[in-house]
Amino acid sequence: MMNRNPMLAGMDACPPSIRVMEKLLKVVQQLSATHDLQSVMDIVRHSVRQLTGSDGATFVLRDGNFCYYAEEDAISPLWKGLRFPMEICISGWVMQNRQPAIIEDIFEDKRIPIGVYQKTFVRSLAMVPIKSNDPVGAIGCYWSESRTPTLEEVEVLQVLADTAAIAIDNIGYRENIASQARQLEEAIDGTLLAVASMVELKDPYTSGHQRRVGIIAFDIAREMGWDIKRCEALRRAAIVHDIGKIGIPGELLAKPAKLTAPEFALIQTHAQMSYDILKEIKLLLPIAEIICQHHERLDGSGYPHGLTAEHILPEARIVTVADVFEAMTSHRPYRPSLGLEAALDELTRHSGTLYDAAAVAALVRLIKEKNYQPPQ
Ligand SMILES: [Fe+2]
Numbered sequence: 001m002m003n004r005n006p007m008l009a010g011m012d013a014c015p016p017s018i019r020v021m022e023k024l025l026k027v028v029q030q031l032s033a034t035h036d037l038q039s040v041m042d043i044v045r046h047s048v049r050q051l052t053g054s055d056g057a058t059f060v061l062r063d064g065n066f067c068y069y070a071e072e073d074a075i076s077p078l079w080k081g082l083r084f085p086m087e088i089c090i091s092g093w094v095m096q097n098r099q100p101a102i103i104e105d106i107f108e109d110k111r112i113p114i115g116v117y118q119k120t121f122v123r124s125l126a127m128v129p130i131k132s133n134d135p136v137g138a139i140g141c142y143w144s145e146s147r148t149p150t151l152e153e154v155e156v157l158q159v160l161a162d163t164a165a166i167a168i169d170n171i172g173y174r175e176n177i178a179s180q181a182r183q184l185e186e187a188i189d190g191t192l193l194a195v196a197s198m199v200e201l202k203d204p205y206t207s208g209h210q211r212r213v214g215i216i217a218f219d220i221a222r223e224m225g226w227d228i229k230r231c232e233a234l235r236r237a238a239i240v241h242d243i244g245k246i247g248i249p250g251e252l253l254a255k256p257a258k259l260t261a262p263e264f265a266l267i268q269t270h271a272q273m274s275y276d277i278l279k280e281i282k283l284l285l286p287i288a289e290i291i292c293q294h295h296e297r298l299d300g301s302g303y304p305h306g307l308t309a310e311h312i313l314p315e316a317r318i319v320t321v322a323d324v325f326e327a328m329t330s331h332r333p334y335r336p337s338l339g340l341e342a343a344l345d346e347l348t349r350h351s352g353t354l355y356d357a358a359a360v361a362a363l364v365r366l367i368k369e370k371n372y373q374p375p376q
Pocket of ligand 1 (some may be wrong): 242
C-alpha cells in the first residue's frame with residue numbers, strides 16, 4: 001500500500017497482506033451497498049478491529065465544535081453517545097489538524113488531557129479523519145498495550161475512513177433526492193387540490209365529489225392488491241377527474257332540471273377538456289390520460305373516444321367505478337341519494353360489460369364483507 005500521508009512519511013512501509021486486501025475489498029463492497037449511517041458505522045468499526053487486530057474501535061462524528069462518539073465498543077466506561085469539546089479530545093485534534101494521530105503511549109502524549117483514559121484499558125491508539133479536506137468525523141482504534149501502530153494499520157484505517165466518507169456522502173445524496181421527491185409530490189398534491197376546489201367553486205353541486213372519488217378509488221385499488229405507490233398515483237388522478245368542467249358554463253353545471261341533448265353533449269366535452277388542460281405538464285401526463293378515460297365504458301359505449309375494454313387504462317376503470325358509486329350515493333340539490341343498494345345494483349348489473357369486473361367485485365367486497373364506510 002502506498003504511503004500517501006506526509007505524516008506517515010517516516011514510518012516503515014511493508015506490503016499489505018493479501019488477506020488484508022481481500023477484506024478491504026469486501027468492506028468497500030459492503031459500504032457501497034449501505035443505505036444508512038448506523039450500518040456504515042457498524043461495518044467500519046468491525047472491520048477496523050478485524051484488520052488492525054486492535055482491542056477497540058470508535059467512530060466519531062463532528063457535531064459543530066463537539067466530537068460525538070457515535071459508535072464505541074471498547075472504552076470502559078463507554079463513551080458511546082457522549083459529546084466532548086473538540087479541544088479536549090484526540091478526535092478533535094485529528095479533525096482540526098486534518099491528519100492522523102498515532103500515539104504509542106497515551107500517558108506520554110501532550111495532546112491527551114491527563115486522566116482521560118485513566119479508567120480505560122487504552123494505552124496506545126491510532127486515529128484518522130473522515131474526509132481529510134473538511135473532516136466530518138474520525139475513526140480510531142485502541143490497543144491495551146503500549147505499542148507503535150504500524151504504517152499498514154494506519155493506512156488501513158485511512159482507507160476505511162475514506163470509504164466511509166464516500167458512503168456517508170451517498171447516504172446524504174439519497175436522502176436529498178428522496179426529500180426532493182417528497183416535496184415535489186406534496187407540491188403536486190397541493191396544486192391538484194387547488195385545481196379540484198376551483199372546479200367545485202364553479203359546480204358546488206358536486207362539492208367534495210372529486211375528493212371522495214379519490215378516496216374510494218384508492219380503497220378499491222388497495223382491495224385489489226395494488227401497491228401503495230400506484231394507489232397514491234390513482235388517488236391524485238381521481239381528485240381532478242372532472243377538471244375539464246371548468247370550461248363548461250356554470251349555469252349548465254348547476255341546472256336543476258333534466259339536460260337537453262345538446263346540453264348533455266356539451267357537458268360530455270369535459271373529459272377531453274380535462275386531458276387538454278393537463279397534457280402540457282409532462283409530469284401530469286399520466287394523470288391526464290387516466291382522467292380522459294373516466295367516462296369510457298368497457299363495451300365502447302362511453303365517451304369521448306368510445307374505447308373498448310382492452311384500450312382503457314386500469315386506473316381509469318377504477319375511477320369510473322368510484323365515480324358512479326359516489327355520484328349515485330351522494331345527495332344532490334335536485335335529487336336525494338339513490339342509495340347504496342341502487343349503486344351496487346347498477347355496478348353489478350353491468351359488471352364486465354360497462355364497468356371493470358375486478359373493481360366492482362372489490363367495492364362489493366369492501367361494503368358487504370368489510371363494513372366499508374364511504375367517505376363523507
Ligand atoms: Fe366526469
